[in-house]
Amino acid sequence: xxxxxxxxxxxxxxxILLWTLFPIYWVTVIATxxxxxxxxxxxxxxxxxxxxxxxxxxxxxxxxxxxxxxxLITVCSLLIVLLFGVSSAYVLGGRTFKVAFKKTxxxxxxxxxxxxxxxxxxxxxxxxxNVGFLSxxxxxxxxxxxxxxxxxxxxxxxxxxxxxxxIVESARIDGASEFQIYTRVVLPLVxxxxxxxxxxxxxxxxxxxxxxxxxxQSPGDFTIPLKLATLNSEQELTxxxxxxxxxxxxxxxxxxxxxxxxxxxxxxxxxxxxxx
Numbered sequence: 001x002x003x004x005x006x007x008x009x010x011x012x013x014x015x016i017l018l019w020t021l022f023p024i025y026w027v028t029v030i031a032t033x034x035x036x037x038x039x040x041x042x043x044x045x046x047x048x049x050x051x052x053x054x055x056x057x058x059x060x061x062x063x064x065x066x067x068x069x070x071x072l073i074t075v076c077s078l079l080i081v082l083l084f085g086v087s088s089a090y091v092l093g094g095r096t097f098k099v100a101f102k103k104t105x106x107x108x109x110x111x112x113x114x115x116x117x118x119x120x121x122x123x124x125x126x127x128x129x130n131v132g133f134l135s136x137x138x139x140x141x142x143x144x145x146x147x148x149x150x151x152x153x154x155x156x157x158x159x160x161x162x163x164x165x166x167i168v169e170s171a172r173i174d175g176a177s178e179f180q181i182y183t184r185v186v187l188p189l190v191x192x193x194x195x196x197x198x199x200x201x202x203x204x205x206x207x208x209x210x211x212x213x214x215x216x217q218s219p220g221d222f223t224i225p226l227k228l229a230t231l232n233s234e235q236e237l238t239x240x241x242x243x244x245x246x247x248x249x250x251x252x253x254x255x256x257x258x259x260x261x262x263x264x265x266x267x268x269x270x271x272x273x274x275x276x
Contacts, residue, residue, distance in 0.1 A: 024251070031244035038240050053241035054249075057231075063246060065220060066227035071253065073137055073223060074205040077144035081201055084145075085152030086194060090182055093157035106154075113150035120146060121214050128215070135217060143211040148201040155200075159193035160186065195264030202257055206250075224250045 029046045030038065031054065037047045057063040092102060112120075120143070128139040163186055171185045187194075209225040216226060228246045231239050 027244045027247050030240055031248050033241065035239075035241055053239075053245040057242050057246050057249070061227070061231065061242065063227065063249065066222045066224045067249070069137070069221055070206060070223040070225075070250075073140050073144065074202060076137075077141045077148065077205050078198065078201055080141070080145050081148045081152050082194070082198065085149045085197075086156055086187075087182075088149075089153045089156035090160050090186065092153065093160035106157075109150045109153055112146065113154070117143075117147060117210050121211065124211075125214060134215065137221060139215040140208075140211050140223075143215065144205045144208060147208070148204055151204070152197050152201060155197045156190065156193050159190040163189055192264045195261040199257055199261050203254055206254060 029044070032049050032051070033046050034048045034050050034052070092106065124139060124143055124146075125134075128134050128142075133139055167185060167189070168181055171181045176185065207225060208223075209229070212223045212226040216222060222230070224246065228243055228250075231242045231246065
């Protein structure tokens with residue numbers, strides 16, 4: 001019975017792994033086939049191997065510029081989100097500060113995340129137009145901050161709430177200021193949560209498409225999702241090989257950041273939800 005149960009777990013894990021990895025495999029197959037094979041033969045195994053699509057997105061479509069734009073926007077928005085989101089979560093989740101209307105404030109913060117992103121598009125567009133920022137990357141960065149900062153605050157509140165009061169009081173008795181307590185005592189204890197929320201915010205910003213369509217006005221400012229959406233030929237036929245190659249390249253930064261933070265990710269996703 002135990003052997004059957006163990007075998008069932010392995011079979012289930014294998015099916016889940018297959019379900020998860022098959023899209024990546026299929027995109028890789030499309031990216032490595034000749035264009036003629038893509039429209040004439042469809043099979044699970046590649047009929048031909050080529051790198052013309054991968055080379056083409058850099059030599060013909062200048063894919064390096066969307067990569068740079070996406071990285072710049074994602075990193076800038078991520079730094080702002082972590083700076084203000086983590087500190088706000090410390091104030092709202094800790095027991096040191098007394099915040100008036102705390103529950104009401106948390107509900108309003110959550111509403112920003114719950115409401116559809118398109119809800120904020122028109123107000124942001126009017127605001128950025130009035131201050132003359134539409135021709136820059138500032139509107140997209142601020143839009144990403146608006147979407148991700150509620151996630152950071154709500155995610156990190158659970159971590160800060162679970163920091164033992166005894167540790168904070170001991171640091172305060174030793175003469176540490178509130179800023180020193182926050183930076184040298186509390187933050188090291190919630191590193192798993194910061195790592196987890198970093199990768200979640202990175203992926204959300206890296207894959208964001210809606211605000212890119214609304215705010216980007218110049219092809220030179222295209223991000224990866226927007227560039228992939230515009231990879232069409234003169235005959236208005238989607239160049240599936242280039243789209244697949246661009247998708248594979250866009251996976252690399254996400255995989256790298258996941259590998260760098262993998263030892264913190266699983267503990268970060270679960271530790272904040274456990275209340276001692």
